[in-house]
Amino acid sequence: MKILVCVKQVPDMESRFKPDGSGTWFEETDLAFRMNEYDEYAVEQAVQLKEQLGNEPEVTVLSIGPDRVNEAIKKALAMGCDKGAHIQDPAPQGKDPWQIASIIAQYARTEGFDLVFTGMQSQDRGSAQVGVLVAELLGFACATTLVGFAFADGVVTAKRELEGGIKGVAKLRLPAVVTCQLGLNIPRYPTLPNIMKAKKKEILAIPVADLLKEEAVAATARFYPPARKGGGIVLEGDVGNLVEQLYGILKEKTTVLR
């Protein structure tokens, strides 16, 4: 069995974001990048499946972006993936989800994967489209937002998260794509020996132009901070003063302090 895991590198979401020169995306200077959180669940699930099947499946981790995305690939290798595919693209943010999905599908088609794991969405763009589009382009079965995954006899049993705590259960025949949600598993920390081992694993570099055949179908016109809804008070300073101020506000504006 051949497994593909797609990961994206995103900025730390605690960061302060400001528009870049183009006005359509964020300025990268001073931002720290890490693996997209949802993709960590995808990597973990792929590695768990490999272990379940006696380490037979080969797990490839793919990421699209500039050189820095090698860090995310290396982390996935240290978590247990076998090899990396770095699709070299200095400006992936200029491509829409349709193009990103077509790049992945083009790569997957030539490699003949049976199962593709990815996060349910990215933390930065958050379109929740790429995984499903990859499945559609490849003609694979697909289930999104997995909080439960089981594999037996060539069939994936997927537990999908619906609203209000309800789960939807579906069975998928391979080949398939699944997108992973928070709560699916607890991603492992790469151990030092595994980090050392990962350094010897192959990372294939492929120029994005070799795989991109599609035109964009959507464009970002602007990137900007949300309008504050107004009226909210912001309190800053010494903790003692903050407590007094908040206590006063609660007394004045609410009925909960009697």
Next chain:
Amino acid sequence: MKALLVCEYREGKLLDTTYELLAFADRIGAEKAMVLIGSDSALPACNSTVYLAEAAKYGEYNPDVHKKIVLDAVQRENADCIVFVHSSYGWDLAPRVAAALRAGQVSEIVGVVDGGYEVGCCNAKMRRAVTPTSGKAVLTVQAGAFSFTGTPQGTPKVERIDIPDGATPVEFVGYEPAEKKDVDLTRAEVIVSAGRGVGKKDNIPVIQALAKALGGELGASRPVVDAGWVDHSHQVGTTGQSVSPKLYVACGISGAIQHLAGMKKSDFVVAINKDKDAPIGEVADVLVVADVMQFVPALTAKLQ
């Protein structure tokens, strides 16, 4: 412009969020038609055409079959845009329809602005204006962003959809009910919720102590529940409970959209967060910029 609105139906009932699609269509000034995979007994009240396929025949959710039904309605209506709620149903089905039509999709629309549809990004800290550049467009709208006011009324003109059966690699097995709730947060007058910013499980009693001092209940955001710090029955948000207390205190909660959706009906919101730019600040009446573990015990002591 003609909009085809995709209704939601689960366990025999039409979901109320369906009406938000009508509000969105009005906002963009589109002519409306709807498609429902459901039943005659759960038709939306409206004056539009509703393309109806029987859920009894096609299943409440099979993505490949539902895609074919929606595409059939798109063709019959010659719709310019196809609109879904950004729910577990919409975000699963919309990209499949978009791929089939080679249409640009804009996900989780929160507003309509100069330059396109407004969507959240970077964990809701920022916004993008996005425009589809294809002939047709697929749109998903954030639940609650376009409120339907008034009472739904009207009688739809029903057009039936019957498509050939086909093999599908996905089989819908069924639903699993939500875990039983030990705590009914929906009745609480005060809720003090713990988020990831609380740091570790050992710190939860500090938040619980504030809840007690205010005579309220402990709530939690999703990552805290997933980490096993707090039981799921305390979770506030789209996958937990929707609450409307007199006072909601968010401790170390950044304010993911799913959490905000579950607590935005609170009368008064206090957020305690080190990050002044955290999206929770957008809905907070008071944002206290401080370390939760320093501020909360001090506030509890004052209250006692």
